[in-house]
Amino acid sequence: MRAQPAAFSECLELFSHAEEEEAYSRYLDLLLSVWSDGSALPGAPRAAEDAAEKIRQAPDGRRGHLALLLGLLTETGEPGLRRRVRAGLHHYLALLDTLRDEVPLGTALVYLLAHFPEDADRILPTARKAPLDPDDLARLERCLASFDPESPGIGRSWPSPARWVLSHAERDQERRWLATLGHEAKTAFWEKDTRTLLAYMGAKAACAVATGRVESEAPAEVDPVLLPDRAAAEMPQFNGHLDLMHCPACRGRLSRRATGVVCRDCAVGYPARQGYLDLSGEAVGTGDQIAGNSPLYLSWYEPLLRPAFLRVNGTNWNGAVSVADEDRYLAEHVRPVDGPLLDLGAGTGRWTQVLTRILGGERVVAFDLAATMAARLTKVVPDSLVVRGSGGGIPFADGSLGAVNCWNTVQSIDQPFATVREVGRCLGKGGTFTMLTYRKSHDPLYRYFQRQHEECLGVAAFDQKEMNEALDSAEMDVVDEYTPGTFLIVTAVRR
Ligand SMILES: C[S@@+](CC[C@H](N)C(=O)[O-])C[C@H]1O[C@@H](n2cnc3c(N)ncnc32)[C@H](O)[C@@H]1O
Known part of the structure:
Protein backbone atom coordinates (compact mmCIF):
# COMPACT_ATOMS: atom_id res chain seq x y z
CA MET A 1 0.00 0.00 0.00
CA ARG A 2 1.40 3.41 -0.94
CA ALA A 3 1.35 6.05 1.79
CA GLN A 4 -0.87 9.12 1.48
CA PRO A 5 0.53 11.11 -1.48
CA ALA A 6 2.85 13.96 -0.52
CA ALA A 7 2.53 17.38 -2.16
CA PHE A 8 3.62 17.57 -5.79
CA SER A 9 6.35 20.14 -5.21
CA GLU A 10 7.92 18.01 -2.49
CA CYS A 11 7.76 14.91 -4.72
CA LEU A 12 9.25 16.87 -7.61
CA GLU A 13 12.19 17.86 -5.49
CA LEU A 14 12.79 14.26 -4.37
CA PHE A 15 12.40 12.92 -7.91
CA SER A 16 14.76 15.48 -9.43
CA HIS A 17 17.50 14.68 -6.93
CA ALA A 18 16.95 10.93 -6.66
CA GLU A 19 19.77 8.51 -7.43
CA GLU A 20 19.34 6.63 -10.69
CA GLU A 21 18.11 3.40 -9.08
CA GLU A 22 15.49 5.27 -7.06
CA ALA A 23 14.35 7.61 -9.82
CA TYR A 24 11.45 5.55 -11.17
CA SER A 25 9.96 4.87 -7.77
CA ARG A 26 10.24 8.60 -6.92
CA TYR A 27 8.63 9.34 -10.26
CA LEU A 28 5.65 7.14 -9.41
CA ASP A 29 5.28 9.01 -6.09
CA LEU A 30 5.30 12.26 -8.05
CA LEU A 31 2.77 11.07 -10.62
CA LEU A 32 0.45 9.46 -8.11
CA SER A 33 0.34 12.66 -6.06
CA VAL A 34 -1.72 14.27 -8.84
CA TRP A 35 -3.04 11.46 -11.04
CA SER A 36 -4.78 8.17 -10.45
CA ASP A 37 -5.65 5.70 -13.20
CA GLY A 38 -6.61 8.31 -15.79
CA SER A 39 -8.17 10.84 -13.40
CA ALA A 40 -6.72 14.06 -12.06
CA LEU A 41 -6.33 14.54 -8.29
CA PRO A 42 -6.87 17.93 -6.60
CA GLY A 43 -3.27 19.14 -6.95
CA ALA A 44 -3.19 18.49 -10.70
CA PRO A 45 -3.75 22.06 -12.06
CA ARG A 46 -0.85 23.44 -10.04
CA ALA A 47 1.27 20.44 -10.99
CA ALA A 48 0.53 20.93 -14.69
CA GLU A 49 1.72 24.54 -14.48
CA ASP A 50 4.83 23.58 -12.51
CA ALA A 51 5.83 20.66 -14.72
CA ALA A 52 5.22 22.63 -17.93
CA GLU A 53 7.30 25.52 -16.64
CA LYS A 54 10.14 23.44 -15.17
CA ILE A 55 10.48 20.65 -17.72
CA ARG A 56 13.48 22.23 -19.46
CA GLN A 57 15.36 22.72 -16.21
CA ALA A 58 14.87 19.10 -15.10
CA PRO A 59 18.10 17.11 -14.89
CA ASP A 60 19.26 15.03 -17.84
CA GLY A 61 17.38 11.76 -18.06
CA ARG A 62 14.39 13.12 -16.10
CA ARG A 63 12.67 15.31 -18.71
CA GLY A 64 10.96 12.38 -20.41
CA HIS A 65 9.27 11.51 -17.11
CA LEU A 66 7.79 15.00 -16.90
CA ALA A 67 6.66 14.98 -20.53
CA LEU A 68 4.84 11.71 -19.88
CA LEU A 69 3.24 13.15 -16.75
CA LEU A 70 2.04 16.17 -18.73
CA GLY A 71 0.59 13.87 -21.40
CA LEU A 72 -1.25 11.89 -18.74
CA LEU A 73 -2.70 15.04 -17.20
CA THR A 74 -3.87 16.19 -20.65
CA GLU A 75 -5.44 12.80 -21.28
CA THR A 76 -7.63 13.10 -18.17
CA GLY A 77 -9.83 15.27 -20.39
CA GLU A 78 -10.09 18.12 -17.86
CA PRO A 79 -10.20 21.29 -19.97
CA GLY A 80 -8.39 23.40 -17.34
CA LEU A 81 -5.53 20.95 -17.22
CA ARG A 82 -5.29 20.74 -20.97
CA ARG A 83 -5.03 24.52 -21.20
CA ARG A 84 -2.29 24.64 -18.57
CA VAL A 85 -0.27 21.89 -20.24
CA ARG A 86 -0.72 23.48 -23.66
CA ALA A 87 0.72 26.75 -22.33
CA GLY A 88 4.10 25.00 -22.23
CA LEU A 89 4.09 24.02 -25.91
CA HIS A 90 7.06 26.25 -26.74
CA HIS A 91 9.10 24.42 -24.09
CA TYR A 92 8.20 20.98 -25.50
CA LEU A 93 9.07 22.10 -29.01
CA ALA A 94 12.39 23.54 -27.82
CA LEU A 95 13.18 20.16 -26.25
CA LEU A 96 12.22 18.39 -29.45
CA ASP A 97 14.39 20.78 -31.44
CA THR A 98 17.47 19.94 -29.38
CA LEU A 99 16.69 16.24 -28.96
CA ARG A 100 19.71 13.95 -29.38
CA ASP A 101 19.58 10.28 -28.56
CA GLU A 102 17.42 10.41 -25.44
CA VAL A 103 14.90 7.68 -26.26
CA PRO A 104 12.74 8.19 -23.14
CA LEU A 105 12.44 11.92 -23.81
CA GLY A 106 11.70 11.42 -27.53
CA THR A 107 8.96 8.83 -26.95
CA ALA A 108 7.40 10.81 -24.09
CA LEU A 109 7.40 14.09 -26.05
CA VAL A 110 5.71 12.38 -28.96
CA TYR A 111 3.04 10.98 -26.64
CA LEU A 112 2.51 14.41 -25.06
CA LEU A 113 2.38 16.34 -28.35
CA ALA A 114 -0.01 13.84 -29.94
CA HIS A 115 -2.75 15.30 -27.71
CA PHE A 116 -2.73 18.68 -29.49
CA PRO A 117 -4.05 18.31 -33.05
CA GLU A 118 -4.96 22.02 -33.07
CA ASP A 119 -1.21 22.75 -32.96
CA ALA A 120 -0.24 20.36 -35.76
CA ASP A 121 1.21 23.22 -37.83
CA ARG A 122 3.57 24.19 -35.03
CA ILE A 123 4.47 20.68 -33.95
CA LEU A 124 5.06 18.78 -37.18
CA PRO A 125 7.82 20.89 -38.79
CA THR A 126 9.94 20.48 -35.64
CA ALA A 127 9.04 16.81 -35.22
CA ARG A 128 10.00 16.02 -38.81
CA LYS A 129 13.48 17.45 -38.27
CA ALA A 130 14.01 15.70 -34.93
CA PRO A 131 15.86 12.36 -34.67
CA LEU A 132 12.65 10.47 -33.87
CA ASP A 133 12.00 6.80 -34.45
CA PRO A 134 10.04 6.72 -37.79
CA ASP A 135 7.25 4.72 -36.11
CA ASP A 136 6.89 7.40 -33.41
CA LEU A 137 6.79 10.15 -36.03
CA ALA A 138 4.17 8.28 -38.08
CA ARG A 139 1.98 7.83 -35.00
CA LEU A 140 2.34 11.52 -34.12
CA GLU A 141 1.37 12.58 -37.65
CA ARG A 142 -1.67 10.32 -37.55
CA CYS A 143 -2.84 11.55 -34.12
CA LEU A 144 -2.52 15.17 -35.23
CA ALA A 145 -4.35 14.60 -38.54
CA SER A 146 -8.00 15.57 -38.92
CA PHE A 147 -10.58 12.98 -39.77
CA ASP A 148 -10.96 12.40 -43.48
CA PRO A 149 -13.60 9.83 -44.43
CA GLU A 150 -11.80 9.29 -47.74
CA SER A 151 -8.51 8.52 -46.05
CA PRO A 152 -7.17 5.05 -46.66
CA GLY A 153 -5.86 3.57 -43.44
CA ILE A 154 -9.04 3.92 -41.44
CA GLY A 155 -9.16 0.94 -39.09
CA ARG A 156 -5.52 -0.01 -39.57
CA SER A 157 -3.06 2.54 -38.25
CA TRP A 158 -2.14 0.63 -35.07
CA PRO A 159 0.59 -0.04 -34.06
CA SER A 160 2.22 2.33 -36.58
CA PRO A 161 0.93 3.80 -39.84
CA ALA A 162 4.51 3.56 -41.17
CA ARG A 163 4.41 -0.25 -41.07
CA TRP A 164 1.35 -0.70 -43.27
CA VAL A 165 2.95 -0.75 -46.71
CA LEU A 166 0.22 -2.24 -48.88
CA SER A 167 0.42 -4.12 -52.13
CA HIS A 168 -1.86 -3.08 -55.03
CA ALA A 169 -4.16 -5.99 -54.28
CA GLU A 170 -4.40 -4.99 -50.62
CA ARG A 171 -5.14 -1.40 -51.55
CA ASP A 172 -8.01 -2.57 -53.76
CA GLN A 173 -9.27 -4.87 -51.05
CA GLU A 174 -9.21 -1.96 -48.61
CA ARG A 175 -10.97 0.39 -51.02
CA ARG A 176 -13.78 -2.12 -51.49
CA TRP A 177 -14.12 -2.56 -47.72
CA LEU A 178 -14.15 1.19 -47.01
CA ALA A 179 -16.90 1.61 -49.59
CA THR A 180 -19.11 -0.66 -47.48
CA LEU A 181 -18.76 1.56 -44.38
CA GLY A 182 -21.03 4.50 -43.60
CA HIS A 183 -19.78 7.80 -42.17
CA GLU A 184 -20.58 6.78 -38.61
CA ALA A 185 -18.67 3.49 -38.82
CA LYS A 186 -15.66 5.24 -40.33
CA THR A 187 -15.71 7.89 -37.59
CA ALA A 188 -15.87 5.19 -34.93
CA PHE A 189 -12.88 3.36 -36.49
CA TRP A 190 -10.94 6.62 -36.74
CA GLU A 191 -11.56 7.52 -33.10
CA LYS A 192 -10.70 4.04 -31.89
CA ASP A 193 -7.50 4.11 -33.97
CA THR A 194 -6.48 7.41 -32.36
CA ARG A 195 -7.19 6.14 -28.87
CA THR A 196 -5.31 2.88 -29.44
CA LEU A 197 -2.34 4.72 -30.92
CA LEU A 198 -2.20 7.09 -27.95
CA ALA A 199 -2.30 4.09 -25.60
CA TYR A 200 0.49 2.42 -27.54
CA MET A 201 2.63 5.58 -27.51
CA GLY A 202 1.98 6.00 -23.80
CA ALA A 203 2.91 2.38 -23.02
CA LYS A 204 6.11 2.72 -25.03
CA ALA A 205 7.00 5.98 -23.25
CA ALA A 206 6.20 4.42 -19.87
CA CYS A 207 8.54 1.52 -20.62
CA ALA A 208 11.21 3.91 -21.90
CA VAL A 209 11.19 6.09 -18.77
CA ALA A 210 11.11 3.03 -16.49
CA THR A 211 13.96 1.15 -18.17
CA GLY A 212 15.82 3.85 -20.11
CA ARG A 213 15.43 2.05 -23.42
CA VAL A 214 13.04 0.48 -25.93
CA GLU A 215 14.07 -1.51 -28.98
CA SER A 216 12.99 -0.49 -32.44
CA GLU A 217 9.76 -2.13 -33.54
CA ALA A 218 10.95 -4.43 -36.28
CA PRO A 219 8.22 -6.82 -37.43
CA ALA A 220 8.47 -10.30 -35.92
CA GLU A 221 10.46 -12.85 -37.81
CA VAL A 222 7.78 -15.43 -38.42
CA ASP A 223 8.09 -17.88 -41.25
CA PRO A 224 5.27 -17.05 -43.65
CA VAL A 225 2.43 -19.54 -43.49
CA LEU A 226 2.06 -20.92 -46.99
CA LEU A 227 -1.52 -21.60 -47.93
CA PRO A 228 -1.91 -24.34 -50.53
CA ASP A 229 -3.81 -23.12 -53.54
CA ARG A 230 -6.53 -25.71 -53.43
CA ALA A 231 -10.02 -25.75 -52.02
CA ALA A 232 -10.43 -28.01 -48.99
CA ALA A 233 -12.94 -30.82 -49.25
CA GLU A 234 -16.25 -29.83 -47.68
CA MET A 235 -16.17 -32.63 -45.08
CA PRO A 236 -13.49 -32.33 -42.37
CA GLN A 237 -11.07 -35.14 -41.74
CA PHE A 238 -12.01 -36.49 -38.35
CA ASN A 239 -8.79 -38.50 -37.80
CA GLY A 240 -10.72 -40.80 -35.46
CA HIS A 241 -11.55 -37.97 -33.02
C1 LIG B 1 -5.36 -13.41 -30.42
S1 LIG B 1 -5.88 -14.80 -31.30
C2 LIG B 1 -4.64 -15.99 -30.92
C3 LIG B 1 -4.24 -16.83 -32.07
C4 LIG B 1 -3.01 -17.73 -31.86
N1 LIG B 1 -3.24 -18.78 -30.93
C5 LIG B 1 -1.79 -16.94 -31.48
O1 LIG B 1 -1.01 -17.38 -30.65
O2 LIG B 1 -1.58 -15.89 -32.03
C6 LIG B 1 -7.25 -15.31 -30.32
C7 LIG B 1 -8.15 -16.28 -31.04
O3 LIG B 1 -9.14 -16.73 -30.09
C8 LIG B 1 -10.34 -16.92 -30.77
N2 LIG B 1 -11.44 -16.93 -29.79
C9 LIG B 1 -12.01 -15.88 -29.17
N3 LIG B 1 -12.98 -16.29 -28.33
C10 LIG B 1 -13.00 -17.63 -28.41
C11 LIG B 1 -13.78 -18.64 -27.77
N4 LIG B 1 -14.73 -18.33 -26.88
N5 LIG B 1 -13.55 -19.92 -28.10
C12 LIG B 1 -12.59 -20.24 -29.01
N6 LIG B 1 -11.82 -19.34 -29.64
C13 LIG B 1 -12.02 -18.05 -29.34
C14 LIG B 1 -10.39 -15.76 -31.75
O4 LIG B 1 -11.25 -16.01 -32.84
C15 LIG B 1 -8.93 -15.65 -32.19
O5 LIG B 1 -8.69 -16.37 -33.36
Missing part, protein backbone atom coordinates in the same frame (compact mmCIF):
# COMPACT_ATOMS: atom_id res chain seq x y z
CA LEU A 242 -15.31 -37.83 -33.62
CA ASP A 243 -15.92 -40.63 -31.10
CA LEU A 244 -14.42 -38.42 -28.39
CA MET A 245 -16.59 -35.45 -29.22
CA HIS A 246 -20.00 -34.47 -27.97
CA CYS A 247 -22.89 -32.19 -28.81
CA PRO A 248 -22.19 -28.69 -27.41
CA ALA A 249 -25.90 -28.32 -26.55
CA CYS A 250 -26.66 -31.58 -24.68
CA ARG A 251 -23.35 -33.49 -24.60
CA GLY A 252 -24.87 -36.37 -26.58
CA ARG A 253 -22.68 -38.48 -28.87
CA LEU A 254 -22.26 -37.27 -32.45
CA SER A 255 -22.71 -39.26 -35.67
CA ARG A 256 -21.46 -38.42 -39.11
CA ARG A 257 -23.88 -37.63 -41.85
CA ALA A 258 -23.44 -36.41 -45.42
CA THR A 259 -23.35 -32.66 -44.59
CA GLY A 260 -21.72 -32.66 -41.16
CA VAL A 261 -22.69 -34.37 -37.90
CA VAL A 262 -25.86 -34.90 -35.91
CA CYS A 263 -26.42 -35.38 -32.18
CA ARG A 264 -27.72 -38.86 -31.40
CA ASP A 265 -29.60 -37.53 -28.34
CA CYS A 266 -31.11 -34.15 -29.23
CA ALA A 267 -31.00 -34.61 -33.03
CA VAL A 268 -29.48 -31.15 -33.58
CA GLY A 269 -27.41 -31.14 -36.78
CA TYR A 270 -24.09 -29.29 -37.17
CA PRO A 271 -22.78 -28.42 -40.63
CA ALA A 272 -19.42 -29.03 -42.25
CA ARG A 273 -18.22 -25.92 -44.08
CA GLN A 274 -15.15 -25.59 -46.29
CA GLY A 275 -13.46 -28.49 -44.55
CA TYR A 276 -14.18 -27.61 -40.91
CA LEU A 277 -16.88 -28.78 -38.55
CA ASP A 278 -19.03 -25.94 -37.27
CA LEU A 279 -20.21 -26.71 -33.74
CA SER A 280 -20.57 -23.05 -32.79
CA GLY A 281 -24.30 -22.85 -33.43
CA GLU A 282 -23.58 -19.29 -34.55
CA ALA A 283 -23.92 -17.55 -37.88
CA VAL A 284 -20.80 -17.23 -40.00
CA GLY A 285 -19.31 -13.77 -39.47
CA THR A 286 -20.07 -13.38 -35.75
CA GLY A 287 -17.40 -12.91 -33.08
CA ASP A 288 -14.50 -12.44 -35.44
CA GLN A 289 -12.01 -10.53 -33.30
CA ILE A 290 -9.18 -10.34 -35.81
CA ALA A 291 -10.77 -10.33 -39.27
CA GLY A 292 -13.74 -8.35 -37.85
CA ASN A 293 -11.50 -5.27 -38.09
CA SER A 294 -10.06 -4.30 -41.44
CA PRO A 295 -9.98 -7.27 -43.85
CA LEU A 296 -6.22 -6.75 -43.98
CA TYR A 297 -5.87 -7.84 -40.38
CA LEU A 298 -5.76 -11.50 -41.31
CA SER A 299 -2.54 -11.32 -43.31
CA TRP A 300 -0.93 -8.68 -41.08
CA TYR A 301 -1.77 -10.42 -37.81
CA GLU A 302 1.29 -12.62 -37.39
CA PRO A 303 4.11 -10.32 -38.55
CA LEU A 304 2.78 -6.95 -37.30
CA LEU A 305 -0.27 -6.95 -35.04
CA ARG A 306 0.53 -9.88 -32.79
CA PRO A 307 4.08 -8.68 -31.93
CA ALA A 308 2.68 -5.23 -31.13
CA PHE A 309 0.06 -6.83 -28.91
CA LEU A 310 2.78 -8.82 -27.10
CA ARG A 311 4.81 -5.63 -26.65
CA VAL A 312 1.95 -3.79 -25.01
CA ASN A 313 0.22 -6.54 -23.06
CA GLY A 314 3.33 -8.52 -22.20
CA THR A 315 5.54 -5.42 -21.69
CA ASN A 316 7.71 -7.01 -24.37
CA TRP A 317 9.26 -3.77 -25.65
CA ASN A 318 12.77 -5.10 -25.29
CA GLY A 319 12.10 -8.54 -26.77
CA ALA A 320 12.21 -10.65 -23.58
CA VAL A 321 10.01 -13.22 -25.35
CA SER A 322 10.83 -13.97 -28.99
CA VAL A 323 8.99 -16.19 -31.44
CA ALA A 324 11.81 -18.74 -31.03
CA ASP A 325 11.24 -18.68 -27.25
CA GLU A 326 7.55 -19.41 -27.78
CA ASP A 327 8.30 -22.32 -30.12
CA ARG A 328 10.85 -23.70 -27.69
CA TYR A 329 8.43 -23.42 -24.78
CA LEU A 330 5.83 -25.45 -26.64
CA ALA A 331 8.37 -28.10 -27.68
CA GLU A 332 9.59 -28.44 -24.10
CA HIS A 333 6.27 -28.40 -22.26
CA VAL A 334 3.51 -29.93 -24.39
CA ARG A 335 3.32 -33.53 -23.12
CA PRO A 336 0.10 -35.27 -24.16
CA VAL A 337 -1.25 -38.43 -22.64
CA ASP A 338 -3.62 -40.56 -24.77
CA GLY A 339 -5.89 -38.55 -27.04
CA PRO A 340 -5.66 -35.53 -29.34
CA LEU A 341 -4.18 -32.16 -28.52
CA LEU A 342 -6.69 -29.32 -28.75
CA ASP A 343 -5.28 -25.97 -29.85
CA LEU A 344 -7.88 -23.69 -28.30
CA GLY A 345 -8.12 -20.34 -30.11
CA ALA A 346 -5.79 -21.45 -32.90
CA GLY A 347 -6.36 -18.19 -34.82
CA THR A 348 -4.34 -17.77 -37.98
CA GLY A 349 -2.54 -21.02 -37.21
CA ARG A 350 1.19 -20.38 -37.07
CA TRP A 351 1.44 -21.80 -33.55
CA THR A 352 -0.88 -24.67 -34.47
CA GLN A 353 1.68 -25.55 -37.13
CA VAL A 354 4.36 -25.63 -34.45
CA LEU A 355 2.24 -28.20 -32.59
CA THR A 356 1.67 -30.29 -35.72
CA ARG A 357 5.43 -30.35 -36.25
CA ILE A 358 5.89 -31.68 -32.71
CA LEU A 359 3.03 -34.20 -32.67
CA GLY A 360 1.93 -34.75 -36.28
CA GLY A 361 -1.12 -33.10 -37.87
CA GLU A 362 -3.53 -35.95 -37.17
CA ARG A 363 -3.04 -35.69 -33.43
CA VAL A 364 -3.88 -31.97 -33.37
CA VAL A 365 -7.38 -30.49 -33.36
CA ALA A 366 -7.43 -26.80 -34.36
CA PHE A 367 -10.28 -25.06 -32.54
CA ASP A 368 -11.50 -21.48 -32.89
CA LEU A 369 -14.75 -19.55 -32.59
CA ALA A 370 -14.26 -17.41 -35.69
CA ALA A 371 -15.45 -18.82 -39.02
CA THR A 372 -12.70 -16.92 -40.86
CA MET A 373 -10.07 -18.59 -38.70
CA ALA A 374 -11.60 -22.04 -39.03
CA ALA A 375 -11.70 -21.72 -42.83
CA ARG A 376 -8.09 -20.56 -42.89
CA LEU A 377 -6.93 -23.29 -40.50
CA THR A 378 -8.14 -26.03 -42.86
CA LYS A 379 -5.42 -24.79 -45.23
CA VAL A 380 -2.73 -24.00 -42.67
CA VAL A 381 -2.93 -27.40 -40.94
CA PRO A 382 -4.48 -29.52 -43.72
CA ASP A 383 -3.91 -32.83 -41.91
CA SER A 384 -5.71 -31.74 -38.73
CA LEU A 385 -9.35 -31.77 -37.72
CA VAL A 386 -10.57 -28.17 -37.60
CA VAL A 387 -13.56 -27.34 -35.40
CA ARG A 388 -15.38 -24.08 -34.97
CA GLY A 389 -16.70 -23.76 -31.43
CA SER A 390 -16.37 -21.96 -28.12
CA GLY A 391 -13.91 -22.62 -25.32
CA GLY A 392 -16.82 -21.94 -22.94
CA GLY A 393 -18.25 -25.34 -23.96
CA ILE A 394 -15.51 -27.54 -25.40
CA PRO A 395 -17.24 -30.26 -27.47
CA PHE A 396 -15.13 -33.12 -26.14
CA ALA A 397 -15.96 -35.80 -23.58
CA ASP A 398 -14.59 -35.77 -20.01
CA GLY A 399 -10.93 -36.81 -19.87
CA SER A 400 -10.77 -37.40 -23.64
CA LEU A 401 -8.02 -34.93 -24.60
CA GLY A 402 -4.33 -35.75 -24.37
CA ALA A 403 -3.30 -32.09 -24.02
CA VAL A 404 -4.70 -28.60 -24.50
CA ASN A 405 -2.81 -25.56 -25.69
CA CYS A 406 -4.28 -22.06 -25.40
CA TRP A 407 -1.72 -19.66 -26.81
CA ASN A 408 -2.27 -15.93 -26.65
CA THR A 409 -6.00 -16.54 -26.51
CA VAL A 410 -7.57 -16.87 -23.06
CA GLN A 411 -7.49 -13.07 -22.66
CA SER A 412 -9.74 -12.81 -25.75
CA ILE A 413 -12.38 -15.22 -24.47
CA ASP A 414 -15.57 -13.83 -22.92
CA GLN A 415 -15.57 -16.26 -20.00
CA PRO A 416 -11.93 -17.17 -19.45
CA PHE A 417 -12.40 -19.02 -16.16
CA ALA A 418 -15.30 -21.08 -17.53
CA THR A 419 -12.94 -22.04 -20.34
CA VAL A 420 -10.24 -23.08 -17.85
CA ARG A 421 -12.86 -25.27 -16.12
CA GLU A 422 -13.73 -26.82 -19.46
CA VAL A 423 -10.06 -27.54 -20.14
CA GLY A 424 -9.81 -29.35 -16.80
CA ARG A 425 -12.92 -31.38 -17.57
CA CYS A 426 -11.70 -32.51 -21.02
CA LEU A 427 -8.06 -33.22 -20.16
CA GLY A 428 -6.99 -36.78 -19.44
CA LYS A 429 -5.07 -37.41 -16.18
CA GLY A 430 -1.44 -36.35 -16.57
CA GLY A 431 -2.11 -34.33 -19.76
CA THR A 432 -0.62 -30.86 -20.04
CA PHE A 433 -2.37 -27.53 -20.43
CA THR A 434 0.01 -24.95 -21.90
CA MET A 435 -1.09 -21.33 -21.94
CA LEU A 436 0.38 -17.98 -22.94
CA THR A 437 -1.49 -14.97 -21.66
CA TYR A 438 -0.91 -11.75 -19.67
CA ARG A 439 -0.71 -10.52 -16.10
CA LYS A 440 -2.05 -7.20 -14.91
CA SER A 441 0.97 -4.96 -14.53
CA HIS A 442 1.74 -4.07 -10.90
CA ASP A 443 3.02 -0.69 -12.08
CA PRO A 444 0.00 1.67 -11.88
CA LEU A 445 1.34 3.78 -14.76
CA TYR A 446 1.92 0.85 -17.11
CA ARG A 447 -1.34 -0.76 -15.99
CA TYR A 448 -3.23 2.33 -17.18
CA PHE A 449 -1.95 1.92 -20.74
CA GLN A 450 -2.38 -1.85 -20.63
CA ARG A 451 -6.02 -1.30 -19.64
CA GLN A 452 -6.55 1.24 -22.42
CA HIS A 453 -5.55 -1.48 -24.84
CA GLU A 454 -7.80 -3.98 -23.15
CA GLU A 455 -10.73 -1.64 -23.68
CA CYS A 456 -9.83 -0.78 -27.28
CA LEU A 457 -9.04 -4.34 -28.32
CA GLY A 458 -11.61 -6.15 -26.18
CA VAL A 459 -9.17 -8.30 -24.21
CA ALA A 460 -8.35 -8.94 -20.53
CA ALA A 461 -5.26 -9.37 -18.35
CA PHE A 462 -5.19 -11.57 -15.28
CA ASP A 463 -4.21 -11.57 -11.69
CA GLN A 464 -1.74 -14.46 -11.47
CA LYS A 465 -3.11 -15.71 -8.16
CA GLU A 466 -6.65 -15.73 -9.51
CA MET A 467 -5.55 -17.68 -12.58
CA ASN A 468 -3.70 -20.20 -10.41
CA GLU A 469 -6.82 -20.65 -8.30
CA ALA A 470 -8.89 -21.22 -11.44
CA LEU A 471 -6.40 -23.86 -12.61
CA ASP A 472 -6.45 -25.50 -9.20
CA SER A 473 -10.26 -25.61 -9.10
CA ALA A 474 -10.16 -27.20 -12.54
CA GLU A 475 -8.03 -30.02 -11.08
CA MET A 476 -4.79 -28.83 -12.66
CA ASP A 477 -1.42 -28.39 -10.92
CA VAL A 478 0.84 -25.65 -12.18
CA VAL A 479 4.21 -27.26 -12.96
CA ASP A 480 5.87 -24.35 -14.71
CA GLU A 481 5.39 -20.58 -14.64
CA TYR A 482 7.36 -18.22 -16.86
CA THR A 483 6.52 -14.58 -16.28
CA PRO A 484 8.88 -12.14 -18.03
CA GLY A 485 7.46 -8.63 -18.39
CA THR A 486 3.72 -9.03 -17.85
CA PHE A 487 3.45 -12.38 -19.62
CA LEU A 488 1.84 -15.32 -17.90
CA ILE A 489 3.14 -18.47 -19.55
CA VAL A 490 2.06 -21.55 -17.69
CA THR A 491 2.10 -25.32 -17.90
CA ALA A 492 -0.40 -27.15 -15.72
CA VAL A 493 -0.96 -30.88 -15.47
CA ARG A 494 -4.33 -32.53 -14.92
CA ARG A 495 -4.43 -34.28 -11.54
